[in-house]
Amino acid sequence: MVTIHYKSKIAPYVYIAPAVLLIVVFVYNPLVQNVILSTFEWSGISRDKVFVGLENYRYLFEYDVFWTAFKNNMWYAVISLVFQVGLALVLAAVLEEKFFRKFQPFLTTVYFLPSVLSVTIVGFLWGFIYNPGFGLLNQFLRLIGLASWAQPWLANSKMAMYSIIAVSQWQYTGYCMVFFLIAIQNIPQERYEAAEVDGAGPLAKFLHITLPGVKEMLLVVSIFTINGAFRVFNIVEVMTQGGPNNSTQVLGSLLYQEAFWYDRMGLASAISTVIFAITLAITIFQLKTSRSETL
Amino acid sequence: MKRRSRFAGGIVLALALFMVLPLGAFAQEKVTLRFFHKWPEEPYNTYFNDMVAKYEELNPHIDIVVNSAADQPYKTQIRVVMSSSTPPDIYFAWPGDYTANFVRAGRALDLTDYFYGTEWEELFPESIVSSYKVDGRLYAIPIRLSAKFMLYNKEMFDKYGLSVPETWDEFLEVCEVLKSNGITPIAFGNRFPWAAIHYLTTFNQKLVDPETLAADYLLSGGYFEHPGYLEALKMFTLLNEKGYFNAFPNAYLHADARSMWWEEQAAMFYAEIVEFTHLSPAGEAPDAFKDKWGFFPFPAIEHGEGNQRFITGAPDGFLINADTKYPEECVDFLRFLTSVENAQEWVRRIQVVSPVIGSVTEETAFKGLVEAMEVIGELEGMNNWLDTELHADIARVYLDGSQALLEGTKTPEQVLKEVQEAGRIVRETLGSN
CATH class of the missing domain: 3.40.190.10 (Periplasmic binding protein-like II)
Structure with a gap:
């Protein structure tokens, strides 16, 4: 083993100082400031801040729109897990099957393509598809004799959230699939051949070889998906702005609106602290589990 | 010694001049x-x-x-x-x-x-x-x-022998005739709910007497106990329930409704005078439509306690x-x-x-x-507009409530109760200062 001897003990710290400084100023500093700000009542316009302790949090936990938003984020996470993790893995396994190999590059591109579009464009596009009058979806339903299913997808407070979640699945399932494809391709081919010799069918191969083989990736993509589900903002902002009547509010959009529409900066800071706590917990969980795997 | 100080003095003077000169020039x-x-x-x-x-x-x-x-x-x-x-x-x-x-x-x-x-x-x-x-x-x-006018399609009105309504009852009759002839009476897009607020602003003002209205809109007020407030919400709901608006107003933008109106898919459209620019000769409305439209101030509500000769704007x-x-x-x-x-x-x-x-x-x-x-x-x-006139916390109840009313997930009574509650909180937290 090669060990590098520095003449000075300070030198290594000097080398990492710029990066540490940047992170402290731009990441940790705002984090701490945000937590401090969440204990004040203040607005963007006024220069006065009133210390209120944990009042913003108390208000938040009794605030029905906050719970609507939280519930929507939970659904976002659950549905995204089913599609962006479950379905994406199945798709990847199918594409790795011998029969599909020759179509694989084409199909991968097809599935992957939506994820390179900007969320704003996707939001507008689906806004048109969901339009109750001329929208493709309703026209299609009428065409196949399901006119009674046609509805104002984004204006129906019971359907709107799911309509938005569906768009995210459309956009990112192919993206996650690519990660699984890579993971599957890293599994030694001999294992599959050995299994075939033992007479294993496609399902058995999937359950006993593919699944254990992509466990690491499965965990990473799951964490990444759940994390994304709690930080979602732009697709909601483009498609519904949290409406109708707050039914599509997520934590991110609520934070934005409380801060910039309704001037409740303290409350908004509290929401962002909550989002931070949730994503931090998920990340710690990921670090713990992945570390125990490798050790 | 003396010479040197004079020299130094000279430099200082020159420097001072140098600094003052540009200022003098400007x-x-x-x-x-x-x-x-x-x-x-x-x-x-x-x-x-x-x-x-x-x-x-x-x-x-x-x-x-x-x-x-x-x-x-x-x-x-x-x-x-x-x-x-x-x-x-x-x-x-x-x-x-x-x-x-x-x-x-x-x-x-x-x-x-x-x-x-x-x-x-x-x-x-x-x-x-x-x-x-x-x-x-x-x-x-x-x-x-800016001021709100009800814009209408003159051809459609002529076709069904309708004249410009001057009262709320006449207005409802006009809507009914249009609807029974298969025409959407009013184009309405409420995806951004300020559009509904313009109706509610109008109704509140026409139904509630000016003193009560002014007092309730102040931070120290916010009681909203006058029966006119409930009636205002009910009138708005009535237009929707009777089918006088296009289907699903919450799905459309105000601008969508405007196009709906000038594409002649609806007879009327509650618009601001600042939108007239679209109907001016250089405006974006279809040219053939530019001679077909007229406008009238929102009809009087005869039993209303407000001044009926006010205009929302x-x-x-x-x-x-x-x-x-x-x-x-x-x-x-x-x-x-x-x-x-x-x-x-x-x-x-x-x-x-x-x-x-x-x-x-x-x-x-x-x-x-x-x-x-x-x-x-x-x-x-x-x-003036209800959503900017009222404290933001009360206004948002009206904004969100209007979408719920159109969808039928809340009744006018429920929305009013939330308005009163928001008013109480604002009064207690801010009005007291």
Whole structure:
């Protein structure tokens, strides 16, 4: 083993100082400031801040729109897990099957393509598809004799959230699939051949070889998906702005609106602290589990 | 020793001269004013840029930095820039509590003494300027005037023998006739619920007596116990339940509804006079439609306790930051913007109304705009937007509630109860200060 001897003990710290400084100023500093700000009542316009302790949090936990938003984020996470993790893995396994190999590059591109579009464009596009009058979806339903299913997808407070979640699945399932494809391709081919010799069918191969083989990736993509589900903002902002009547509010959009529409900066800071706590917990969980795997 | 000090003195003198000379050449210190307005779209944008250029030419020592954001983003950005280290010196705000909020935070310059008792005052009708008064003091100078009219398709009205309704009952009859003939009576897009607020603003004003209304809209009020408030919500719901609006208003933007109307898929459309610009000769409405439309003020509600000769609408105006280093220069720029000549230019170029007397004439404005101004002139007062008039926490109950009413997930009674509750909280937390 090669060990590098520095003449000075300070030198290594000097080398990492710029990066540490940047992170402290731009990441940790705002984090701490945000937590401090969440204990004040203040607005963007006024220069006065009133210390209120944990009042913003108390208000938040009794605030029905906050719970609507939280519930929507939970659904976002659950549905995204089913599609962006479950379905994406199945798709990847199918594409790795011998029969599909020759179509694989084409199909991968097809599935992957939506994820390179900007969320704003996707939001507008689906806004048109969901339009109750001329929208493709309703026209299609009428065409196949399901006119009674046609509805104002984004204006129906019971359907709107799911309509938005569906768009995210459309956009990112192919993206996650690519990660699984890579993971599957890293599994030694001999294992599959050995299994075939033992007479294993496609399902058995999937359950006993593919699944254990992509466990690491499965965990990473799951964490990444759940994390994304709690930080979602732009697709909601483009498609519904949290409406109708707050039914599509997520934590991110609520934070934005409380801060910039309704001037409740303290409350908004509290929401962002909550989002931070949730994503931090998920990340710690990921670090713990992945570390125990490798050790 | 003596020589040296004289030499040193000479250098100091030369340096001093060197520093003073350029100042003397410009005579004045360079002044930078930040101007933040809410019209990034054309033709407004060019108008403001041209005015700024013209002003800078007349006042070479002043440099005006212009920034703008459209309606919805403006609400966000103004909060960000106000808390930044370079807040605007001149900025836009809606009248009502929206402006009062800036006043309470100490961010608005009191313009009363700059305006009243000067020639400036003569340029504006007091009824319009007074929208920007908070506790009797003036805080903004209006630049644009908006008012709501019900626009209608003359051909459709003629076809079914309908005449312009003057009362609420006649209005409902007109809707019924249109509907029974398979025509959507009113195009309505409420994805951004301020569109519904314009109906509710109108209904509240017409149904509730002025004193009660004014008291409830103040922070110290907010009781909303007059039966007119419930009736207002019910009238709005009635229009929807009877099928007088197009299906699913929450799915459409106000602009979608406007196109629906001029594409002749609906007979009426509740619009602001600032939208008339689309119907002007250069406007984006289909040319064939431009002679087919008419307008009328919202019909009177006969049993209503409010003044039926009010029109829903408000001026749009500019405030001056109380912290500006250059209040005189800011005032001077606003005086320049609202001179008769520049106000006429505003009307001529944009085809929207300026509150400056003598700006809307047959020479500067198209026929529809001139006629609308005549109607406004005959009316007795303005009824400002509910969502900017009320405290934001009460307004949002109305905003969210309107979407729930249209969908049928809440009743008018439930929405009113939430309004009263929000009023109580605002009264207790803010009104008491």
